[in-house]
Amino acid sequence: xxxxxxxxxxxxxxxxxxxxxxxxxxxxxxxxxxxxxxxxxxxxxxxxxxxxxxxxxxxxxxxxxxxxxxxxxxxxxxxxxxxxxxxxxxxxxxxxxxxxxxxxxxxxxxxxxxxxxxxxxxxxxxxxxxxxxxxxxxxxxxxxxxxxxxxxxxxxxxxxxxxxxxxxxxxxxxxxxxxxxxxxxxxxxxxxxxxxxxxxxxxxxxx
Amino acid sequence: xxxxxxxxxxxxxxxxxxxxxxxxxxxxxxxxxxxxxxxxxxxxxxxxxxxxxxxxxxxxxxxxxxxxxxxxxxxxxxxxxxxxxxxxxxxxxxxxxxxxxxxxxxxxxxxxxxxxxxxxxxxxxxxxxxxxxxxxxxxxxxxxxxxxxxxxxxxxxxxxxxxxxxxxxxxxxxxxxxxxxxxxxxxxxxxxxxxxxxxxxxxxxxx
Numbered sequence: 001x002x003x004x005x006x007x008x009x010x011x012x013x014x015x016x017x018x019x020x021x022x023x024x025x026x027x028x029x030x031x032x033x034x035x036x037x038x039x040x041x042x043x044x045x046x047x048x049x050x051x052x053x054x055x056x057x058x059x060x061x062x063x064x065x066x067x068x069x070x071x072x073x074x075x076x077x078x079x080x081x082x083x084x085x086x087x088x089x090x091x092x093x094x095x096x097x098x099x100x101x102x103x104x105x106x107x108x109x110x111x112x113x114x115x116x117x118x119x120x121x122x123x124x125x126x127x128x129x130x131x132x133x134x135x136x137x138x139x140x141x142x143x144x145x146x147x148x149x150x151x152x153x154x155x156x157x158x159x160x161x162x163x164x165x166x167x168x169x170x171x172x173x174x175x176x177x178x179x180x181x182x183x184x185x186x187x188x189x190x191x192x193x194x195x196x197x198x199x200x201x202x203x204x205x206x207x
Numbered sequence: 208x209x210x211x212x213x214x215x216x217x218x219x220x221x222x223x224x225x226x227x228x229x230x231x232x233x234x235x236x237x238x239x240x241x242x243x244x245x246x247x248x249x250x251x252x253x254x255x256x257x258x259x260x261x262x263x264x265x266x267x268x269x270x271x272x273x274x275x276x277x278x279x280x281x282x283x284x285x286x287x288x289x290x291x292x293x294x295x296x297x298x299x300x301x302x303x304x305x306x307x308x309x310x311x312x313x314x315x316x317x318x319x320x321x322x323x324x325x326x327x328x329x330x331x332x333x334x335x336x337x338x339x340x341x342x343x344x345x346x347x348x349x350x351x352x353x354x355x356x357x358x359x360x361x362x363x364x365x366x367x368x369x370x371x372x373x374x375x376x377x378x379x380x381x382x383x384x385x386x387x388x389x390x391x392x393x394x395x396x397x398x399x400x401x402x403x404x405x406x407x408x409x410x411x412x413x414x
Contacts, residue, residue: 005302006280007273013260016253021241027229033298034228035257036264036273043261046223050254053220053239054247066214066243073213091240095212 010036062133064109064126065094074106081105083140087130087159089113089147097145105143108133113151114158122158130159135166144174217243269340271316271333272301281313288312290347294337294366296320296354304352312350315340320358321365329365337366342373351381 005011010032017028035043059065060072067073074080074094084105088094094107110125122128133139142163146152160172178196179188212218217239224235242250266272267279274280281287281301291312295301301314317332329335340346349370353359367379385403386395395403 006305007260007264007275009256009260009263009275010273013256016249016256019249019253020238022234029299029302031227032257032260035261040261042223042226044258046226047254047256047258047261049216049220049223050239050242050257051251053214053216054242054250054254056216057214057243066217068214068216092236095236098213 059109063107064111064129065107066091079104082138084143085130085133085139085141086143086145088145089152093145103143105141110146110155113146113149114155115151125155127159127162131162131166134163134168134170137168139168139170141171141173144172146174148175148177266316270314271318271336272314273298286311289345291350292337292340292346292348293350293352295352296359300352310350312348317353317362320353320356321362322358329369332362334366334369338369338373341370341375341377344375346375346377348378348380351379353381355382355384 005014013032013035014025014028017023017031018025020028023031035046056068057066058068058070060067060075061070062075063072065072065074069076081104084103085108086097086103086105087108087110088097089110089112091109094109097103097107108126108130110127110130112120112125114120114122114125134142142159144156144159146155156174163170163172177192178199179185179192185193212221220239220242221232221235224230224238225232227235230238242253263275264273265275265277267274267282268277269282270279272279272281276283288311291310292315293304293310293312294315294317295304296317296319298316301316304310304314315333315337317334317337319327319332321327321329321332341349349366351363351366353362363381370377370379384399385406386392386399392400
């Protein structure tokens with residue numbers, strides 16, 4: 001036998017599975033054999049769910065969040081406040097913020113962060129469409145909810161400057177940074193601790 | 208929003224993916240979003256490969272290895288020695304032994320090992336069909352290639368006894384056990400070391 005597998009069907013499935021991130025050839029084989037042992041409906045259901053997802057999902061024309069229609073449920077909802085737009089890196093961040101239940105505005109998914117090292121400039125991201133949304137009017141606050149990293153800070157600053165150039169009456173804010181809830185001072189890194197000292201809040205604001 | 212995802216298609220895909228072993232809900236979401244970013248052909252290809260595999264693969268009527276036909280390629284091959292049958296726990300073990308290139312006989316996949324603790328008795332395994340194969344004649348050697356564990360030893364012993372009861376002229380052997388190739392004596396566990404001392408081989412056999 002000069003083939004790794006006795007079945008081409010198995011080999012194809014293993015090859016496709018091993019293209020997933022974090023899945024090597026051994027894991028792919030384990031997954032494939034697991035699917036073979038399960039009810040046919042389960043395994044076929046997985047295949048069909050993946051096909052339906054890939055064929056049915058597109059990106060919202062307005063905010064670039066995933067959507068099944070041209071405009072996503074959030075952008076289309078009359079219950080959301082369209083004057084407040086939260087700028088996030090990716091679709092997962094939309095889900096994270098939705099789970100907090102603290103935001104009732106709309107989103108704008110950039111699709112990444114500016115990172116010259118990785119060759120990602122502003123043109124690779126959905127920044128032009130964000131500026132168009134702001135220029136069109138109606139947006140009163142832009143909340144920059146990007147990661148507290150060098151790339152996040154660079155992107156924040158770039159958007160802040162570009163929005164300023166528009167001359168629109170938009171308040172640009174960013175997520176509060178400081179000691180995470182539940183963290184002990186002793187184990188908080190010194191940069192975070194230093195900044196949260198500088199940006200200390202009047203206690204009366206917390207009450 | 209009282210839903211975790213903004214898309215039912217995404218939710219279905221994540222739910223199906225998270226039923227895979229070792230894949231939690233977070234990993235499933237990461238995989239799904241990865242598939243969304245990739246070419247449609249890649250993601251749809253994975254789905255189709257899984258469906259084709261699950262629908263097209265069955266188990267060989269003779270040896271219970273995976274197969275695309277009623278009898279697998281190995282059992283059907285005129286180049287393999289049908290007088291030698293290697294008994295293994297599962298399909299992966301068939302692949303492991305095939306990769307050694309040291310075996311030209313046929314296989315018999317038990318589908319597990321006897322494990323009273325897990326409620327797996329001889330009747331849950333393909334032992335009856337193994338005894339039928341032996342009773343039908345033509346098998347001269349049965350190689351027990353099961354794991355060197357309590358369950359493997361129990362299964363080895365059970366098969367050895369049952370084959371003996373058949374009164375057939377069959378040699379029953381098991382894989383050699385001893386110090387693994389490349390292992391240092393210092394780091395070899397004492398049970399293996401003790402047994403390999405007891406079962407020492409004449410040096411002339413090795414030459």
